[in-house]
Amino acid sequence: MELIQVLIGSFIASYAFGIIFNIKKRYLLVAAMGGMLCSLIYSLIAPKIKNEFITLLICSSIISFYCEAMARIEKTPVTSFFICSVISLVPGGMMYYTMQEIVMGNMNQSVIYCLSAIANAGAIAIGVSVAQTLLKLIGVIRRMR
Amino acid sequence: MMEKLLKCSCLAGKLLLESGAETYRVEDTMVRLCKAYGCEEVESFVLPTGLILSFEKDGQNYTKNIRVSERNTDLNRVDLINSLSRKANENHLTLDELYDELCKLKTREAYPFSHQLFFASIGAGGFALFFQSSLIEAFFACICGFFIKLSEYSLSKLKIGSFIINMVSGAIGTFTALLIGCFIKNISVDTIIISSIMLLVPGIAITNAIRDSIAGDLISGLTRALEAFLIAISIALGTGAILSLWIALQGGF
Secondary structure (H helix, E strand, O other): OHHHHHHHHHHHHHHHHHHHOOOOHHHHHHHHHHHHHHHHHHHHHHHHHOOHHHHHHHHHHHHHHHHHHHHHHHOOOOHHHHHHHHHHHOOHHHHHHHHHHHHHOOHHHHHHHHHHHHHHHHHHHHHHHHHHHHHHHHHHHHHHO | OHHHHHHHHHHHHHHHHHOOOOHHHHHHHHHHHHHHOOOEEEEEEEEOOEEEEEEEEOOEEEEEEEEOOOOOOOHHHHHHHHHHHHHHHHHOOOHHHHHHHHHHHHOOOOOOHHHHHHHHHHHHHHHHHHOOOOHHHHHHHHHHHHHHHHHHHHHHHOOOOHHHHHHHHHHHHHHHHHHHHHHOOOOOHHHHHHHHHOOOOOHHHHHHHHHHHHHOOHHHHHHHHHHHHHHHHHHHHHHHHHHHHHHHHHOOO
C-alpha cells in the first residue's frame, strides 16, 4: 500500500515538474512514467543496499538509460526527460534539515546533513555520467566492428 | 550577410542559455549553425553568464559577445532550437527564415501561468505523498505549494533578483505551513514544509553543475555550483528566519 502511494506521489510530482519546466505535452507522460520508475527502483533497492549514495547512483543510472532510450525514440534532448524523472530523488529534505539544525543551534548535525545533501546530488550526477559513458562506449564499439 | 549569421547564431545561443541548456549544447549549436553556412575556424566559448562566438569567412574575422543575466528552465524551447539548428544544417534555410523562426521562439508562450500554478501545488502534494505522508498532509502541502509558486511568480514580475525571490517564497511557504500546524493538530509540519520547498530547491542545478564539471566545462560547472549554493542559502535564510521567529514566539512547533 505504501509503495503504491509513493509511486502515485512521484508520478504526480514528475508530471507537475514537466509543466513547470515547460516540456512538450506529449512528453509529459513519458517523463512522469520515468519518475514513477525512479521511485519504484528506489523503494525496491533502498532497504537492501542501505547506502544512500550507492542507491542513488544505481537509480539515476537506470533512469538515465530509460531517458536515453526515450530520447532516441522521440528525437529530443535527454534533459527534457531526465530532469523531470529524477526530481523526486533530489535531496530537498536534507537541505531543509541542514537549515533547521542551524536554527536549533546544532552545528555538528547541520554539517552532516549539508555534506550528505551534496553527496546525494553528486551521486545522481555521477550516475548519469556513468550511464552516458557506457552508451558512448557501446556506440564506439559498434562503429569499430 | 555574415553579420546576419553572427546575429542569428548568437541569438540562438542566447535563447538556449536562457532556457537552461547545458553548456556543451549551446557551444555545439552555435558552431553547427555557423558551419552550415560555410564558415571556417568557428570557435565558441560559453559560460552561464555570457557567450563569445567568432569565425572566419573569406579572410574576414567576425566576433560577437553577449551577456546573459536571466536564466530559467524552458526545456521545450531547448528542444525546438535544437531541431531548428539541425534543420538549418540539412535543408539550408535562408538566413532571413532562420532569423524569423528564432524571433518567433523568442516570444513563444510557455504553459499559461494558471496551469503552472495549479500543477505546482499538485506537485507539492505529490512530493508529500512520495515522502509517505497522509492524504491530509498532502492536501496542506498543496496549499503551501500554491502560495510559494504564487509569490515566486509575482516577485519575479518585480525583477528583484532570484536571491530575494527564493528567500521570500521560502519564508511564505514555511509561514503557511506553521500556521496550518497551529490550527490542525497531529500533522507533521516538517513534511509539509519539505514537500512544498521542493518547488524551489536547486537539486537540478547542483546535478547540472556536477555534470558540466564532469563534461570538462569547469568554469561553467563552478558558476552553476555557486548559483545552486546561493539559491540553497536564500531558501535556508527565508525558512530559517521564520522558523527561529516562530520558535522564539511560540516556544516550539
